[in-house]
Amino acid sequence: MELQPGREAVVGAAVATLWTDPEAVRPxxxxxxxxxTDIPAWISGMDSDQQVGDCVLSQLLLGERVLVTELRPDGWAHVVAVEQPAAKLDPRGYPGWLPTDQLVPAEETVPADVAPLVLDASVSALRAAPDGxxxxxxxxxxxRLAAAGTARDGWRPxxxxxHAEPLWLPESHLAEPSATPPTAAEVLAVAQRLLDVVYVWGGVTAYGIDCSGLVHLAWRRFGVQLPRDADDQAAATVPLTLGDERPGDLYFFARPGRKIHHIGIVTAEPGSAGDRRMLHACYRRRRxxxxxxxxxxxxxxxxxxxx
Known part of the structure; x- marks a missing residue:
């Protein structure tokens, strides 16, 4: 099968970066x-200003679905990331550009009735054989991955x-999706594992991440699909009276007369003097x-x- 405009595809790279425009890409x-892709090399090769360049929109993970809307002869595809809601940009999902080599036609993916798994390790790798x-x-x-058999010596196919043949990774890196919604404490614990990760504009990985990417990824681990951007995340969640927030809730920030520009995850109940704490990907401190x-x-x- 080939990629076709108007049809879905899935990401075949471990991490695919969504770009504003092919011409915006830098050396x-x-x-x-x-x-x-080599995301660690990409991030470490940039200086702090390049890490916040506005040519990056978001990132997509292996197996994430996209709708292909345009194919260019120079190897670029315009797509809509249907698993990253972005109502203000496109009601179907987050739009942007990907290299076509990072996509696989949806027809070549695993049937939906195969047992689903989710990666619970911050970072992992797929191998040709157990410990191979x-x-x-x-x-x-x-x-998200699909089971291809039972575990063997601590490895799961x-x-x-x-990839036509099953690949392997440590069974301890995997979890089965829960049938019940996660608790706020569970989501906060996942986000806390990303402490000290470098700030990268548009990042959604344990190598580099931005403020709304941190929230999106922490909830994604539990199968909860939150929008990609902070202002959309505000619209998709339930407002609280300030003072009623608890760990795992969200703080939103905006300058007077401007839209929401920042988000953090509440880490403690507010103090008697109104002092508050949060976990966030901080643009100013770049981590x-x-x-x-x-x-x-x-x-x-x-x-x-x-x-």
Whole structure:
């Protein structure tokens, strides 16, 4: 099968970066454009200013579905990331550009009745055999996979898009999706595993992440589909009276007369003096951190919400 406009495809790379435009891609972005992406090399090769360049929109994980809307002869596809809601941009999902080599036609994927699994490790790799050579490095927390048999000596075979034969990863890196919604404490615990990850604009991985990407990924681990951007996340969650927030809820921030620009995850009940704490991917400090809200954050705090 071939990719076709108007039909769905799935991501075949461990992590595919969604770009604003093929012409916006920089020479430094080469590791993120390959069929076998190297996201750690891409991020480490950029300086702090390049890590927040506005050519990146988001990132998609292995097996994530997209709707192909245009194919260019130079190897680029315009897609809508249907699992990353972005109502203000496209009611179908987040639109942007991907290299076509990072996509696999949806018809070549595993049937829907195969037992689903989710990656619970922050980072993992798919191998050709138990403890064998790495075939696909850099799998990210929350990646959905399909079981391809029972475990053997602590290794589990799985189906992966674009690979005819089952691949293997440690059974301890996997979890079965829960039939019940996660607790706020469970989601917060996942987000806390990403402490000190570098801030990357548009990032949704354990190598680099932004504020709304952190929230999106933490909930994605449990199969909950939140929008990709902070203002859309606010619209998709339930407002609370400030003071009623609890760990695992969300803080939103906006400057007067402007739309929401930042989000954090509540890590403690508010103190008697109104002091608050949150976990967030901080643009200013360029990493994920947990802290008391400084004065400049308090000045722009516009609400607390619950998923």
């Amino acid at each position: 430094i972005d080469r590791p993120a454009l390959a069929t076998r 050579p790495v075939v696909l490095p850099g799998l990210i927390l929350g990646t 799985v189906h992966a898009p674009g 994920v951190l947990e802290e008391a809200l400084p004065a400049e954050r308090v000045a722009t705090l516009v609400g607390a919400h619950r998923v």
